[in-house]
Amino acid sequence: MRLRFLSAGESHxxxxxxxxxxxxxxxxxxxDEINRELSRRQGGYGRGGRxxxxxxxxxxxxxxxYGVTTGAPVSxxxxxxxxxxxxxxxxxxxxxxxxxxxxxxxxxxxDLAGMLKTASMDARDVMERASARETASRxxxxxxxxxxxxxxxxxxxxxxxxxxSVKVSGGEAELHSFERAFxxxxxCCDPAVSKNMMEEIDSAREDGDTLGGVxxxxxxxxVPGLGSHTQWDRRLDGKLACALMSIPGIKGxxxxxGFSLSASKGSSVHDEIILREDECIGRRTxxxxxxxxxxxxxxxxxxxxxxxxxxxxxxxxxxxDLATMKEASASVERSDxxxxxxxxxxxEAVVALTLADAALEKFGGDSLKEFKRNxxxxxxxxxxxxxxxx
Ligand code: EPS
Numbered sequence: 001m002r003l004r005f006l007s008a009g010e011s012h013x014x015x016x017x018x019x020x021x022x023x024x025x026x027x028x029x030x031x032d033e034i035n036r037e038l039s040r041r042q043g044g045y046g047r048g049g050r051x052x053x054x055x056x057x058x059x060x061x062x063x064x065x066y067g068v069t070t071g072a073p074v075s076x077x078x079x080x081x082x083x084x085x086x087x088x089x090x091x092x093x094x095x096x097x098x099x100x101x102x103x104x105x106x107x108x109x110x111d112l113a114g115m116l117k118t119a120s121m122d123a124r125d126v127m128e129r130a131s132a133r134e135t136a137s138r139x140x141x142x143x144x145x146x147x148x149x150x151x152x153x154x155x156x157x158x159x160x161x162x163x164x165s166v167k168v169s170g171g172e173a174e175l176h177s178f179e180r181a182f183x184x185x186x187x188c189c190d191p192a193v194s195k196n197m198m199e200e201i202d203s204a205r206e207d208g209d210t211l212g213g214v215x216x217x218x219x220x221x222x223v224p225g226l227g228s229h230t231q232w233d234r235r236l237d238g239k240l241a242c243a244l245m246s247i248p249g250i251k252g253x254x255x256x257x258g259f260s261l262s263a264s265k266g267s268s269v270h271d272e273i274i275l276r277e278d279e280c281i282g283r284r285t286x287x288x289x290x291x292x293x294x295x296x297x298x299x300x301x302x303x304x305x306x307x308x309x310x311x312x313x314x315x316x317x318x319x320x321d322l323a324t325m326k327e328a329s330a331s332v333e334r335s336d337x338x339x340x341x342x343x344x345x346x347x348e349a350v351v352a353l354t355l356a357d358a359a360l361e362k363f364g365g366d367s368l369k370e371f372k373r374n375x376x377x378x379x380x381x382x383x384x385x386x387x388x389x390x
Contacts, residue, residue, distance in 0.1 A: 002364075003357040005141040009078075011131035012086035016078045018137035020144055022360060023063070025071035026368035027148055034058040034076065037143035037345065038136060044341030045185045046163075046201040046211070049334055053082045058140050071366060076140045080133070089124070102127070103323040106330040108311030115322065123331070132248040132339060135346045142349020145356035151368060152359060152375045153221040153388065156352045158344040160187045161304070162214035163197040164204065173302055178218055187215070187341045205337045208315030212249065212307045215344035217351045222290065223379060224298035224386055226358040235294025236358055243350035244305045247343055252306035256289025271299070280387045296358075298386050303351060307343050310336050 002022045009016035038056035056078050063074030083090065089099040101122035105111030114126025146156055159181035161168045168190055177189040188194035197213075204211045227236025241253045261269045269287055276282040283299055290301035312335035321328040336342075363378065365371030379388065 001357060002360040003145070003353065005137075005353065007134060007137035007141075009080075009134065009137065010090060010128035011080070011133035012082055012128060013080060013090050014083050015080055016134060016136050017075065018141050019073050019075045020063075020141045021073040022357070023069045023071070023074060023144065023148065024360070024365050024368045024371045025069055027069040027144075027151070028067055029060065029064050029069060029074070029144055029147060030067065031058050031060055033147060034060075034140050034143045037139050037146070037349065038078065041136060041139045041342050041345040041349075043185065044187070044339065045198050046205075046336060046338030046340075047342070048336040050082060050336075053085075055081060056136050069368075074144060076137075078136050078140060090128070096122075099124070101323070102331050104319050104321045104328045104331040106311050106313075106333075107317050107319060108308065111331075112319075112322075121322065130248065132342070132346075135247065135342070135349075138247075138346055138353070139349045142346075142352045145349070145352040148356045148368075149219075149352055149359065151372060152223075152363075154355060154359075155220045156217065156348050156355065157182070157220070158187060158215055158217040158348040159189050160197075160213060160215045160340050160344050163188075163338060163340055164200040164211040164213065166193060166196045166200050167214075168193050173216060173218060173300075175218075175220060185341075187344050201338050208313060210310035210313060210336070211338040211340070212309040213338065213340035214304060214306045215340060215347055216302065216304045217244075217344070217347045218303075219290070219301035219351060219355055221388060222296050222298070222301055222355065223375075223388065224296055224382065225378070226296040226355065226362055227291065227294045229293040229295055236296060236354070237291045237294055239354050239358070240291075240301075240303055240351060243354045244303060244347055247305065247307075247346050247350065249307045249310070249339070249343060250305045251308045254289075254304040255291060256302055257287040258289075258304060261287060278387060281385050298388075301351070301355070303347075305343070305347055307340050310339060 005020045007018040042051050059077045061075045063072045102124050110126045110130035111123035157178035181187045181189040184194050186194045186197050228234035237255050244253045271283040271285045274282050286299040290299040312333050316330040319330040363371050363374040
């Protein structure tokens, strides 16, 4: 791994921090670009009251000088504005008895497994870190990865294709669909479907319930040859699946045609290789989602992830109170009804981080200049067979 990042911070603690290491020197990093992605993550119809409190903004603490990376680790901090309301509950100092412990674990959240794992009698010890608030750090890191990718003509975009039972009809994975989705409150490419999705969210809210859904992320302009077929842990499809599956709430990941391919015959699945008018190689279809044998093949990268409904329910499910060992109702916290659009923005970020890492592995370079020179040399090397479509 060439590009890596590590985050810290609790949902209601003082701040969320991330350190991104492995960026070449000379990459322009404007905090506005990070902030735009951070506010996209905060948006989306169906978020709870917390998003009215937070105004996520990136404070670049290190690794950037006069607007460009120096090659040193880039660290970014995002303040939790809600901390002032939680200072007692989240105090670093003793004594513990400032807040009532959470002992009625919510099914579907970290509470029970985390309490048993860490020998804690207060689920807050684990839920604060398991909270999806942490994903602000991935979006901050991912926005820098997007900046690096844009230097080699790669665009990573996402859209929501399903909320609850409301779905976008198939065959929409084109650039214009992603462009249309960008400004929709639910990141959906079809305004009529988006309206139905909002109604589904409104009715879940009225019922004290929550919703999940599915989002897609595409990466346009990726050259063939990123990733590797030589070891299981170098395969790019595996890395993308891991990055997406690690987003809180994600229960399924597909690449290209995904699960649906398993029901078809080989002759109607694999993407025929054709000679285009410009005498370069092309494909008739892209069911592989731009990856074959763990390597990019020059087609658009297409991944999809399924998110389960938010586990904090205003009409709680049954649980067992660990303090009394009696059946009880799960604890109720302020929460979101649906966070699929946010998950989609996070999906874009982790795909960008994974692709930026793969690009840095292939093209290397301590400076952006060196990285781009290596990239251009490679594009020239394969130009007899393959040309990028811009
Ligand atoms: C979350 C619960 C909610 C969400 C939170 C994730 O927070 P709170 O308990 O403060 O209302 O809003 O997400 C964020 C704060 C965020 O920035 O995405 C959870 O339990 O995972």
